Amino acid sequence: MRFLLLLALTFPILAQCQKVSSAPAGYRALRNLDYVGAGDPRQMLDLYLPEVKADKPHPLLVYIHGGGWEAGSKNEADVLLGLIQGGTPYAGASLNYRLTDQAQWPAQIFDCKAAIRWLRAHAKEYNLDPDKIAVFGISAGGHLVSMLGVTGGVKELEGELGKHLDQSSRVSCVLDFCGPSDFLTFGGKGSVIDPDDPKGALAKLIGGPLKDRREEGRKASPVTYITPDDAPFLIIHGDKDPLVPYAQATELDTALKAAHISSTLVTGSEGGHVFLSGPLLERMYAFNARHLFGKDVQIPEGAVPSK
Template sequence: MKVRLTSLLLTIISLTAQGQQAPSPEERAKRLFDLSDRNRDDKLTREELPERLRPNFDRVDANKDGFISRAEHLAVMSRQTPSRPSPENARRPLLEGIEAKLDLPYADTENPRQRLDLYLPKLRKTDKPLPVVVFIHGGGWRNGDKATGANNVGRYVTSGEYAGVSIGYRLTGEARWPAQIHDCKAAIRWIKAHAQEYNLNPEKIGVWGSSAGGHLVSMLGTSGDVKELEGTLGKHLDQNSKVACVANYYGPENFLTMIRQPSQIDRTKGAEYPEALLLGGAVPEREETAREASPVTHVSAGDAPFFTAHGTEDPLVPFAQGEEVHEALKKAGVPSILQQMTHGGHGFRSELLDQRLKQFFDKYLRGIESEIDSSPITVETRQKK
C-alpha cells in the first residue's frame, strides 16, 4: 500500500514539474479509493482502510451497512479536502529568490494533512541560522490549505532574513480536538529537529495565523508548558513545542465566553457551528473540552509575546475575544499588543498593519529593539468565509 501511494504522489509531482495540470481533489480522492479497494468490489471494509483511519469508519459509513461506498468516501473527502490553488497561482510570488520544499511529513504518517511547506531564501543576508515565520491557515478548522500560507511567509523569506513554513493540520471532517493542536505542535518539533539541516534558529520561531489559525497559534503561544496538549506524534518528542512569539489575527480565545457574545453565528442552538464540530458537541455540553481548547485557559508568566490584530466589527469572532486574551496576557506579565482594526470585519488588509507586524517579528525573532505603535488602524472590512 505504501509503495502504491508513494507512486501516486510521485506521479502528481512529476505532472506538476512538467507543467501539466495536477489531479483535482476529486480525482485524487477517486484514486485513493481505488488504491484502498484491494479486492476491487467498489466498496471498502474496515480492514481495507489504513489503521490510522479505521476509527473514522463508522462516521464515513453513512448508511451503516458495514461498508464505505465510493459515494460516501467522496462525500467526506470533498468536505475535508478543499480545492488547492493551482501551482501557478499559489507559488507565483515565490518563484524568484525562494527555494520551496513542499509537503514534508512532520508526523511520521502518510496523512496528506500532516505535511508542511518549507521556504528558504536563495540569497541569505547572513550565514547565521535564520529565524522562522510559521503560518497556520484558517477556515473554521474544517476548510483551508497550507498552500495559502505561501504568500504570507513569502514576503519575509524574500528579504533573505527569514525562513518560512506553512503548516497543514487535520480538519474536523477527519478528527476532533485535540488533534489540531497535536499536529501543530508536532510540526514545531519537526522544525526544531531539522534546524541544523536547514540552518534555522530553533529558538527563534514565530507563529502567525488567522481565524482558526489564530486560535491555533494562540494555543501554541500559551500551552508550550502544558504536557497534556503535547501529543505523541512524530519522531521528535525530545524537542519542545515552545515558540518565540505569536501573531494572532482574529482568532477565538475563549470558547466559553464567545457563545454569549454577539455574532452572526447562532451558537445557542444545535451543534453544527465550527467550534462545536471542533469540540465534538455544543460548547455548553463540552465545557471541559472547551476550556482546555481555549488559549486564555493556559496563559501564564513566561508565555510568548503576542501581537493580536482584531476588527471591531468582526461578525464571526467578536472583538471582545482579542481584548480578553490581551488582558489575560498583560495580567500575567506577558508582552502583548492589541492592534484594533477599526471597522474591520473577519478579515482586512492594511499596509500599516503589515509594517507593524514586520516590526514585531523583527523585535522578537531578530533582536531589533523598537517601540511598536499600536494606535487603532481604520480599514474597510473584507469578509473572510
Template sequence: MKMNHSFRLSVLLTLTLTAACCWTSDAFAQRERPTIKNRLENDDSNDDGKVTKDEFSGPPKLFERLDRDGDGQIDIEEVVGNMSVRRPENGRNPSPRAPRGVEVKRDVVFGKGGDRDLKMHIVLPESKPSKPLPAYVWIHGGGWQAGSKEGGVNQVARIVAEGFVGATIEYRLTGEAPFPAQIEDCKCAIRFLREHADQYGIDPDRIAVGGSSAGGHLVALLGTSGDVDELEGSGGWPEQSSRVQAVVDLYGPTDFSKFVTTKGFESHNRDGSPESKLLGGGDVLGNDKGIRRVNPITYIDDKDPPFLIIHGTSDPVVPANQSQLIHEALESAGVETTLKLIRGAKHGGREFADPEIRDLITTFLKKHLQPSE
C-alpha cells in the first residue's frame, strides 16, 4: 500500500519535531521545552536569520531535514513559517515565549530612522530590582543587509539573569539606506535608553553594547565614536549622550582597507559586496572618505571604554586581523582592551557558545559596569 504525498509530509514533520525535542546542548540546558525557533535563533551566532552547519548544535540528520533547499544553511523564518501552527481567533501569530526568568517588552519604539519608527525589545528580570541595573544592548549582524533584533533576546537574556537590563535593537539595513544610517540608529537607541532609564530601571551611567559580525562593527563604532556629531543623526533624544561604558565586539570589521586587501578576502572590495553596499556602492578601495568615516579605528582616543574582542582564527567571512588591528590601536591609545582568539573557530558557531567564552563576556561586563560608589 502506497502512502499519499500529504501523509509522507506529515510523517516527516513528526520525525523532525521529535528529533528537535531531543535536541539538547549547553545553550539550552537551562530552559524548559524551548521551541525549535528558540533553538535555531540561539545557534544563529551572527544573527543573520540563517544557521550554518558550523553553527548548528543539533544532530546532523536533523540539519539535513531542516535545510530544505540543500544550500548548507537553515533559513529560520522559512522553517518556522512552514510548520503548522494553530492561530488564535484574531488570526495573529502569538508572541514568542520569553526565555525563562525574564520579561520581554516587545517592539518598543525608540526613535525615527528616516521617516519610519525604529523598535527594540527590552528584556527585564522578572523580579523587580531594588536599585537601577546596568544595561546590555545587543546589535545583530547580517552584513548590514540582513538579520533582525529577534535573535538578540536570547543573547541578552543570559546577561539579564546576572543582574542587567537587556535590549536588542533594529537599525536600517543597506537596502533601505547606506552608512551612516546604521550607526545613527544605534546611537539613537542608546540615547533613548538614557532618556527612559527610570522607566526601565536602568543606571544611565552603565550601558554596555555587544554585537557580532556587522553588529560587532557597529558596537565597536559606538565605543570609539562617542559623541561624534556627524554620526549622531536626528532620530530623537538629542539632549542625551550616545556614549557607552563597555564594548563586546565579536568578529566585527574595523578597518575596511585592510579587510578587502587581505589575501582570500579581495572579493569584499567589489561593487555589490556587503561592504560596498554599506558605503553606497562601487569598489571599496578608492572611497577613502567613506572608509575613514566607517572605520571604528578612525575615532579611537584615550576616552574610549574598555573592549572585549573575540574572533575565530579560521573565520572565512571577516579576517581575524580586523580584531587584532583594533586591539592594537586601542592599546596604543591607552584604552583597556582584551583580545581572545579562538583557535580554529569560524564566523560564529558553537565555539562562541562555549561556557568559557560566555563566562569571559559575563565577567568582563560585571567588572566594568560595577556601580560607582
C-alpha cells in the first residue's frame, strides 16, 4: 500500500513538476548520465538503483515523460519511483529526449532508442538485467514507449546516436498511458486538438499540419509498425480524454491483438487525460510483476475507477 499512497500524493502534479525527483529510501540516484556522449542535457538520463545487494541483476523500468513533445523533463519521475518500490524492488531510469523546438521527428525516437542501447550496454556495470527492460510513458511519452514496443529492429528508426549501435533497442514490455497511436485517425470528434493546426504540437513534431504531412504522420504512428514479435502492452486510457481520443487506445489494442500480441486495455471510467485510482495502480504493478519478474498474476481488462 505504501507505493499506492506515494503515487496518490504525487501523480496530480506531474505535468507541472519541475523539481528533481528525490531518490526514495533504499535507492541511490545517478544523475545526468549522457547516453549519446554529445553533452546535450536533452540526451541524458537519471538512474535509480536499489541499494540492497542482490544475487541477480535488477529488472529495469524506464520512464519517458510527456508534454506534447515540446515540454517536460526527466525530473518528473515521482510516478516511476512509486512503481519501482512496489513489492520486490527494481531499478528505474528517467530520460530526457530532444523536444520539437530543437529537432523534429524522428529525433525523439532516435534518442529513446539510444538510451535503451546505452542502458543495455551498461547493464553489468549497474547490475541491471538487459533482458528485462520495461518502458512506461504518459501522453507524448506514451506515444514514444509504444514506438519502442513495436519498432525493435526497424532500421530506419534506430538512428546512429551513441557508441552502442551493436546493442538492441528492443524492450520487454510497454505501459502506454494515454499515448497517441495513429495520427491519421487522430482528428474529428473526441479531442480539442486540431491535427491540422500549423502551430499545434503535432505540426511541430512532423514538420507541418497533418493534412500536408500525412506520410510523415503515418511513419510517426505506432500502429504502422505492428508485427507478431512486438512486446506485450498494457494500454491505459480514460474514456473521456479530451486531448487524446479514447479511440486511439481501442485502435491500438485491436491492432495488437490482431497480430497476436499480448495487449491489455484498462479503461478509466469517466477518466480524463491522465487519471489515478488504486485499482489502476494495482494493475500497473501486476503487469510489471508478470513481465519483469515472471510472476503468475492476472491483469484484468476492462474499466477501473478514474478516482
